Amino acid sequence: MNNPFIPDLEVELVAGALDALHESTRIQGKIVDDAASDAGAVVLLEINGRKLRYHCAVKKKVDRYALPHDLLNRLDNAQHTLLVSSPLSPDMANRCRDIGLQFIDTAGNAYINDGAGIYVHVTGRRGDIDRQFPVNDTMTPAALRMMFASLAEPALLDAPYRDISSRARISTGAISKAFETLESRGLIGLASSGKRMIRTPELFLNEWASGYAGRLKPKLRKYRFAIDNLDRFLTWNPEFQLSAWGGEPAAMMLTGHLKPEACTVYVDMDDPHTLKDIVKDFRLRADPQGRIEIIEMFWNPDHFTDSFPTVPLHLVYADLMATHDSRNIAAARQLIPGITQHVHDSTR
Template structure:
């Protein structure tokens, strides 16, 4: 039985062949895929990212991911609506979907098809549980501390406030896609961590981050954040402020804080923060074990800083994210 991802890829390739005569030769499908678009006159190397749905929130991370690849990125989706097709084309993100919508730009090869609608029978299959909101919490813990891959499921459930059965299903899916390798008596090992990070970066702003947002705020003193002490508050600087503290390269414009939900009200009162939809302060709920050893500073883990910078889509933030990655994360994600 084919996985939902392989079925998605097969359907999109078949539609591409019907509409253009082009075929795609796949090299590997362990984690998404690489291969070649065969046009009859050209052989275009591509790195494929398969997504059930595509929203504005995932585009910055997707664009960033594709710029890191040697091959040209190709997005394969269930359906790309006309507005999204225009945005993807403007960013030169190649795509195909199961309805036949297509954008490929490698002159003299140029194809742009939009407006085709999927048939009613093309049902969207359930997503990989690792990239659901609760699955993303579990993956985040593993990315921060790869050794957690060997703790009992019950301990992992307590660490991530996930149900025991959910942890088992997430680990099963991660194993299926080659991110966890079971070595028998030698335990489990987290593999392909850089690719897992890239997948997490795309899913996080769409699936998990919106559930953490509590709103925008404004302070009486616009410079309050430069002197406030977060020690013992269960609050952590994120995004631009955290990036500034780590790189000294960015002047923050949006002040992002992750605050433990039980402490949020008192934190806002203490710091005289008032609700303002246009405010420059955003407060999100923490979603990790705040007592864990990977969050004992006053800033969130650099992985989360990196994710928020990329998700913002702001060029200055993305530039800072590159600096942050090289300084704080590159060694962490270097495979043995």
């Protein structure tokens, strides 16, 4: 392997992943020279007498905040690209599988699916995962609320703290720390004008979506209910500023390409009537496995209402991506251009 454009450390990581793959599956693999590829290593895997050729997307660290979704959205040909990384957690390995991102890692975990009869899925091998993936607890709920507000109104990045606090429901004391977190992770920076800006909107969006599912949503008040007639529930009209559609119903309205199998609704739970009225009107029954999820609005409901009757698009995106359902992920991707364009338009 003599391609001078590929760093030695990248070659070393790919070689280590191929060795681990052989140990866990007996699959033979090798790095091949490809004069036409100056962007990364190319590997050849031999599986059941067939040879599969992949371009490698090498990422030394893929933690729970740097989602594979951003990488998948940027790939020209996901079917012939292989993510190669240090050990992935079981959750991250399953996420890669669910969205169709093939990978191998240096612990011997793998997901390979050529769509023509070859299917390999290995997860749970730890390697040095604890050493190489220290838990990152810097992305606090306050920082995630800041991200939510910034995607909705990018100008808030330079607004007075009292305005940010009011809209995003963050204490003024937590705002400086939230900014430090986002700056240290390279998510925001300074424009030539000296104002704060979101550096890479799509990466910022995926970081927000992952953080919301893993860190913020678990702390919110939420309820699940069963219903006998889901179609009837979909005829419900949210009350402006007190409730709004999220998840699959919102995607149906925004894309026209998804029939909801579950419903997500965000409700102002400081209002004493909204939740009770929904439960009563549709005869909902408490059920932890129910298809209707009602979640508290964690922002000031007087703001971020431009997309009503749905919640802001980036929250719909987060809801859909968290399901790991391929049809929801496809719908979520349709929302990306509108979200990133809103950020660009707001920072001109």
